Amino acid sequence: EAQVTQNPRYLITVTGKKLTVTCSQNMNHEYMSWYRQDPGLGLRQIYYSMNVEVTDKGDVPEGYKVSRKEKRNFPLILESPSPNQTSLYFCASSPGTNTDTQYFGPGTRLTVL
Amino acid sequence: GNSVTQMEGPVTLSEEAFLTINCTYTATGYPSLFWYVQYPGEGLQLLLKATKADDKGSNKGFEATYRKETTSFHLEKGSVQVSDSAVYFCALRFWGAQKLVFGQGTRLTINP
Numbered sequence: 195e196a197q198v199t200q201n202p203r204y205l206i207t208v209t210g211k212k213l214t215v216t217c218s219q220n221m222n223h224e225y226m227s228w229y230r231q232d233p234g235l236g237l238r239q240i241y242y243s244m245n246v247e248v249t250d251k252g253d254v255p256e257g258y259k260v261s262r263k264e265k266r267n268f269p270l271i272l273e274s275p276s277p278n279q280t281s282l283y284f285c286a287s288s289p290g291t292n293t294d295t296q297y298f299g300p301g302t303r304l305t306v307l
Numbered sequence: 308g309n310s311v312t313q314m315e316g317p318v319t320l321s322e323e324a325f326l327t328i329n330c331t332y333t334a335t336g337y338p339s340l341f342w343y344v345q346y347p348g349e350g351l352q353l354l355l356k357a358t359k360a361d362d363k364g365s366n367k368g369f370e371a372t373y374r375k376e377t378t379s380f381h382l383e384k385g386s387v388q389v390s391d392s393a394v395y396f397c398a399l400r401f402w403g404a405q406k407l408v409f410g411q412g413t414r415l416t417i418n419p
Binding site: 227236 | 311348349350352405410412413
């Protein structure tokens with residue numbers, strides 16, 4: 195089954211404790227992206243990747259890092275989480291530049307205390 | 308900059324009611340427009356899309372028409388069901404780019 199998976203689905207942590215949210219897709223998609231969803235703000239892009247070893251900042255990259263060492267994986271790293279990073283995070287992927295459909299993962303709800 | 312504005316929610320309707328969720332956009336150029344739906348506990352799914360002015364996207368009884376003159380892409384359904392309860396997002400994207408610009412989302416609840 196074609197899908198985007200994220201782990202963990204739920205995470206409660208404390209300020210400053212490094213964490214990684216994993217994202218994996220099994221569709222051989224070139225493009226992957228991370229969004230955060232906050233009430234009243236919709237989804238905002240954090241980082242994206244056009245292909246292996248090619249990543250770039252989205253609209254709200256502060257406090258986040260990403261890597262793309264393999265085509266299927268695109269982890270989101272919070273080196274020193276803060277309470278303002280409490281949010282719902284979505285990973286998405288798509289085949290390439292001019293395709294309309296993006297596939298979203300189920301989401302990771304992160305709470306930073 | 309480019310932005311999308313949706314009507315404030317939450318919206319609560321009775322089953323079989325007519326639904327309209329307003330969406331307007333601000334953009335330099337002519338983007339493609341989308342409606343995504345998020346069911347409880349799930350990720351977003353593409354509901355429908357339109358890529359140029361006057362195009363009508365449709366799926367599962369939902370429709371939206373790309374109106375360049377009013378920069379709008381309102382979502383409509385003639386008779387909603389309880390299973391339509393979800394959060395609906397309007398979004399835009401430019402040709403050659405992958406980033407989606409989302410509205411704030413509208414939570415829809417349908418009561419039996």
